[in-house]
Amino acid sequence: MSSAESSTVASDLAWFKSSYSGTEGGQCVEIATGTGVVHIRDSKAVAGPVVRVSREAWAGFVGEA
Incomplete structure (x- = not known):
């Protein structure tokens, strides 16, 4: 998992x-x-x-949820 980013970027x-x-x-x-x-x-x-994750990590999470 990546670190949080600023809300300005988001x-x-x-x-x-x-x-x-x-x-x-x-x-x-x-x-x-x-x-x-x-x-x-x-x-x-x-x-x-805001939390950033790779697309692969997100796909794995959604697949398990």
Whole structure:
């Protein structure tokens, strides 16, 4: 796993939540993809830290989830 990045860098990304996320504002994460990396953040704390993982690590996580 990569270290957290600043929210300034993350603000330039196109973020999205799963289509399974409800509209009532529950506990969700958002992701944005970049070149070889997936950025992950808390949807309720968009100015907070962002975790970066490789696409391979993300695919492995989603495959297990």
